[in-house]
Amino acid sequence: MGPRRRPQFTQESIEQQLQQIHLLDPSSTSENLEQLGPIIKQIHANRQQDAYLRTVKSLIESKDAEIETICGDNYQEFIGSVSTLFSIKSYTTNLKERINSLDQSVAQVGRGLVDKKRALLQSKKTAANLDEGIDTLQSCLRVLDVVNRVGDMIKEGKYWSALRSLEDIGNMPPTSLSQTPLFQHLLSSLPSMRQQIKDAVTASMKQWLLDIRNVSAEVGELALEAMETRTRKWRSRREKDSMLKSARVGSAVEVVTYEKIEHNVLDNERLQVDFTPLYQCIHIYGALDALDEIRKSYQADRKAQSDLIIPDTLSLSNLFSVTQEIVGFFIIETHVLNTTGSFRSEREVEELWDALLTRLTSVVENALKKEKDADSFLRVKESLMGFVMTLEAYSYSTTSLHAFLMALFEQYVTLLEKQFGKRFENIISQDELVPMYVEKSSERSSVIDAVWLRSQERDALIQSPLPLNLPWSQGFYLCCQDIRSYVQNFYQFLEGVSQHHRNIDDLLSKSLEDLLSKYISESLSRRAGSTSNLSQVAQIVTNIEHFEVACTELERSLTNIRTSQRGGAIRVNATRSFEVTLGRALASVNKSINKKLEDFFGLSEYDWTPDTKEDGPSMYLYELVNWLTTVVDTLVIKEEYKDEAYRGAVDYLADCLMDFMTGRDVPMLNENFLINILTDVDFLEEEFERNGRPQLMEAFKELRSMTAIVLNNEVQQYLMPAVRQSTYVIVKPKKLQALLEKLARYGSQCRDPPSREKGERRRKEAEAAGKIYPGESR
Numbered sequence: 001m002g003p004r005r006r007p008q009f010t011q012e013s014i015e016q017q018l019q020q021i022h023l024l025d026p027s028s029t030s031e032n033l034e035q036l037g038p039i040i041k042q043i044h045a046n047r048q049q050d051a052y053l054r055t056v057k058s059l060i061e062s063k064d065a066e067i068e069t070i071c072g073d074n075y076q077e078f079i080g081s082v083s084t085l086f087s088i089k090s091y092t093t094n095l096k097e098r099i100n101s102l103d104q105s106v107a108q109v110g111r112g113l114v115d116k117k118r119a120l121l122q123s124k125k126t127a128a129n130l131d132e133g134i135d136t137l138q139s140c141l142r143v144l145d146v147v148n149r150v151g152d153m154i155k156e157g158k159y160w161s162a163l164r165s166l167e168d169i170g171n172m173p174p175t176s177l178s179q180t181p182l183f184q185h186l187l188s189s190l191p192s193m194r195q196q197i198k199d200a201v202t203a204s205m206k207q208w209l210l211d212i213r214n215v216s217a218e219v220g221e222l223a224l225e226a227m228e229t230r231t232r233k234w235r236s237r238r239e240k241d242s243m244l245k246s247a248r249v250g251s252a253v254e255v256v257t258y259e260k261i262e263h264n265v266l267d268n269e270r271l272q273v274d275f276t277p278l279y280q281c282i283h284i285y286g287a288l289d290a291l292d293e294i295r296k297s298y299q300a301d302r303k304a305q306s307d308l309i310i311p312d313t314l315s316l317s318n319l320f321s322v323t324q325e326i327v328g329f330f331i332i333e334t335h336v337l338n339t340t341g342s343f344r345s346e347r348e349v350e351e352l353w354d355a356l357l358t359r360l361t362s363v364v365e366n367a368l369k370k371e372k373d374a375d376s377f378l379r380v381k382e383s384l385m386g387f388v389m390t391l392e393a394y395s396y397s398t399t400s401l402h403a404f405l406m407a408l409f410e411q412y413v414t415l416l417e418k419q420f421g422k423r424f425e426n427i428i429s430q431d432e433l434v435p436m437y438v439e440k441s442s443e444r445s446s447v448i449d450a451v452w453l454r455s456q457e458r459d460a461l462i463q464s465p466l467p468l469n470l471p472w473s474q475g476f477y478l479c480c481q482d483i484r485s486y487v488q489n490f491y492q493f494l495e496g497v498s499q500h501h502r503n504i505d506d507l508l509s510k511s512l513e514d515l516l517s518k519y520i521s522e523s524l525s526r527r528a529g530s531t532s533n534l535s536q537v538a539q540i541v542t543n544i545e546h547f548e549v550a551c552t553e554l555e556r557s558l559t560n561i562r563t564s565q566r567g568g569a570i571r572v573n574a575t576r577s578f579e580v581t582l583g584r585a586l587a588s589v590n591k592s593i594n595k596k597l598e599d600f601f602g603l604s605e606y607d608w609t610p611d612t613k614e615d616g617p618s619m620y621l622y623e624l625v626n627w628l629t630t631v632v633d634t635l636v637i638k639e640e641y642k643d644e645a646y647r648g649a650v651d652y653l654a655d656c657l658m659d660f661m662t663g664r665d666v667p668m669l670n671e672n673f674l675i676n677i678l679t680d681v682d683f684l685e686e687e688f689e690r691n692g693r694p695q696l697m698e699a700f701k702e703l704r705s706m707t708a709i710v711l712n713n714e715v716q717q718y719l720m721p722a723v724r725q726s727t728y729v730i731v732k733p734k735k736l737q738a739l740l741e742k743l744a745r746y747g748s749q750c751r752d753p754p755s756r757e758k759g760e761r762r763r764k765e766a767e768a769a770g771k772i773y774p775g776e777s778r
Contacts, residue, residue: 159201159284163194194288201277201284202294206301208277212332213305215273217321219328220390222265227390266335278336282343291343299348302333306356314363316376323387326356334394353396361404368411374419374489377412381405381493405497410507412493417511420486421519424479428523431475433536435636439467451480451546452553471636476543479520480550486515487558508558509571516551516574521581528585534592537585538635544582545638551575586641590648593628597652600624606660609746610672617683618676625687646688646696653684654699661706662738668745674707706731710739715765719772733772740766 153162266273278298285294309325311318330353337344364380371377384405388398438444447470448461461470490508521544528540551572558570600620632645657677660666681704685697705728709718717723718736740762747759 154197154200159197159204159280160287162197163284163287197284198288198290201281202297204277205281205294205298208274209298209301209305212273213308215271216328216332217325218271219265219273219331220324220326221328222268222271223327223331223390224324224386226265227386227393231386231389265331273332275335275339279340282340295343298344303352303355305329306352307359309356310359310363312363314367316364316367316371316380319364319367319380320383322360323383326360327387327390329356330391330396331394350397354400357400361401364404364408368408372415374412374415377408377415378489378493381408381412381497385495385497402497406503409493409497413490413507413511416486416489417514420482420515423482424515424519425523427475427478427482428520428527431473431478431527433473433475433527433531433533433539435469435539436472436474436477437467437469441466444468444470447477450484451477452550452557453546454549454553457549472543472546473539476546479547483512483515483550483554486512505570509573512554513573516547516572517577520547521574521577525581525584528581528588531588532592532595534589534631534635537588537592538637541582541585541589541637541641544578544585548575548578548582551578586644589635589637589641589645590652593631593645593649594652596627596631597624597649597656600627606673606676608660608666608673609668609670610676613672614676614679617680621680621683625684629687629691643693646693647699650684650688650696650699654703657681657700658703658735661703661742662735666742668749669739669742670746671711671743674711678704678707702730702732702735706736706739709736710743715740715769719765719768724772733769737766737769740769 153159265271281294282291285291306329309329310322314322330349333344333349333352337346337349364384368377368380384401388401388405392398436447438447444461444466448458451472453461457471461468487508490511494504524540524544524547528537531537531540551574555570555572558572600623606618628646628649632642632649635642635645637645657680661669661674661677681697681700685694685700688694688696709715709728709731715736718728718731724731744759744762744766747755747757747762750756750759
């Protein structure tokens with residue numbers, strides 16, 4: 001094979017290829033210089049071919065002479081060769097022309113390519129400038145877009161994203177944009193934009209503070225409802241288990257046994273409290289190193305809100321709504337404290353809590369100053385108790401509130417005591433003082449369960465046939481009912497209150513003592529003193545006896561209650577008061593009897609100086625003894641009190657008879673009167689002995705001794721100290737003197753000498769008796 005022929009490129013083919021080249025493709029970001037390579041190689045090959053042709057031409061010209069020589073020698077051949085050479089020359093000429101034409105074409109193409117290359121380089125420089133400008137412009141646009149989006153993010157509440165965007169702008173790496181006035185302007189505006197974010201997030205938090213103030217009451221309502229449900233469940237459980245009587249809601253045993261059901265009062269079906277604005281604000285201020293600023297602002301705002309919760313003048317009807325708002329306020333504070341790290345301190349919350357408690361107790365105390373109804377104090381306690389237990393569950397200190405409740409409790413007890421005292425006085429004053437009558441077993445059980453009795457009397461009454469007259473009147477029954485009600489109200493206030501048992505026991509003891517002594521015992525005493533009806537006075541005596549028993553039984557039952565609650569013994573020191581009142585009531589019995597006896601003596605017409613002795617007792621004594629035995633024996637009182645009534649009556653009779661003999665109302669007497677008096681005394685002694693009460697005649701012992709001295713003429717023996725001290729010690733000298741004077745006065749008025757002589761003797765005896773004890777009164 002011959003040598004590989006070099007490929008031939010015509011002008012047309014090169015121009016055709018150049019037309020197909022697009023150095024700058026509008027749709028492409030890169031230059032199409034790769035397509036220019038093959039064409040340049042083709043041009044380079046053509047230039048080598050041209051050089052080659054010029055070399056051939058020179059060779060041809062150098063060989064012409066040689067050719068002519070050869071041609072001469074070889075003319076024919078030369079002619080043929082010349083002809084051939086002409087042909088070749090013609091071809092070569094043509095080729096040369098074509099080569100020149102091609103060279104021109106290539107030169108023209110080269111110039112075009114150079115121009116295009118120059119234009120291309122200029123275009124690339126322009127394009128690079130444009131690209132740089134575009135990049136700078138795009139960077140500016142991106143920054144401006146970020147700045148624009150910062151404003152939008154602030155409007156949308158995306159404060160952290162806005163702040164991060166500003167940080168990204170400030171932390172951009174150095175670029176050509178960094179030196180532009182626009183960028184420097186943007187950098188100078190970043191602090192104001194941060195302030196815009198700060199102002200916006202602050203405004204958001206301020207609005208949030210307003211919103212939570214509006215929902216605090218509802219939060220508190222939900223919390224108080226949850227605590228009420230918890231309290232109700234615990235009360236039910238405590239009633240079933242006596243071991244839990246002393247445990248209140250919130251105590252260790254209640255907390256351990258409490259079946260806690262998670263109920264978030266801040267996020268439930270009724271209410272959702274969103275803390276996002278606060279968290280955002282804390283986050284933004286923390287990023288801006290201004291956390292102390294927002295902390296102080298938040299504390300000041302919450303302090304202002306807490307001050308607005310409690311009005312200067314509080315109506316008790318609004319107390320519950322106020323406590324709801326307080327509970328909601330501090331539940332929110334607890335949540336903020338637990339979820340914001342170091343943003344909120346316990347000391348700051350405690351300051352708000354202490355300040356608010358101080359103000360609450362002050363306005364409640366002022367609201368209660370004019371209250372006279374104990375129930376108002378109880379309602380206040382109920383409102384505050386739910387409030388206390390709810391916030392105790394959130395670990396707030398309620399010691400001062402418990403102390404305040406105890407102070408309210410003392411005022412409550414004072415009003416309650418007055419309230420029940422008036423009721424007791426009305427019960428006693430309106431009591432009909434007749435035994436209670438029951439017909440049905442249920443009525444009897446109801447009454448017996450309400451009063452306090454000894455077990456023996458209780459059993460006896462339960463076994464007694466119906467219908468039945470109970471020993472006491474309705475007044476005793478109603479008083480016992482009210483005492484139970486009082487104790488119930490007393491302890492109702494203390495339900496859930498942290499209490500010092502000894503103080504409570506002492507207060508209850510003192511209060512019950514005042515009620516029983518001042519309002520019941522003294523009322524019974526006044527009623528007994530103003531009542532002349534013996535049966536009513538006797539009923540008062542019976543009631544007093546049962547009140548004495550009630551004091552002991554009440555003391556025992558209350559002590560049992562306190563023992564189950566780890567308290568001490570309770571003393572009801574009213575028994576002594578009832579003993580005194582019983583004595584007064586019995587005295588009223590004697591007084592009523594004596595008043596009747598006085599009527600009998602008023603009807604009697606004694607003859608102080610009868611001429612003869614009576615064969616029998618005075619007629620009025622029959623009626624008197626019959627009335628006395630009938631009335632006293634029918635009194636519904638103890639036998640010992642009946643004996644005392646008899647003794648009082650007989651003492652009264654003895655005093656009356658003694659007053660006849662020694663008093664000033666009767667001016668003179670004779671011995672027949674004394675004998676008649678002794679006849680009456682003998683009759684009374686027989687009657688009382690027949691009635692089974694012979695001991696009553698001790699009342700007439702002085703009368704008998706004194707009359708015996710006179711009638712037996714033993715005055716001289718009486719004047720002897722030894723005899724007087726041994727035999728007549730019971731006889732008072734002054735009384736004997738008075739009797740002797742009356743006898744002497746009678747004798748001095750008689751006309752017969754013996755009587756006058758005896759009268760004189762009686763006068764001298766009276767003087768002698770008067771000298772025994774000169775200073776002794778009659």
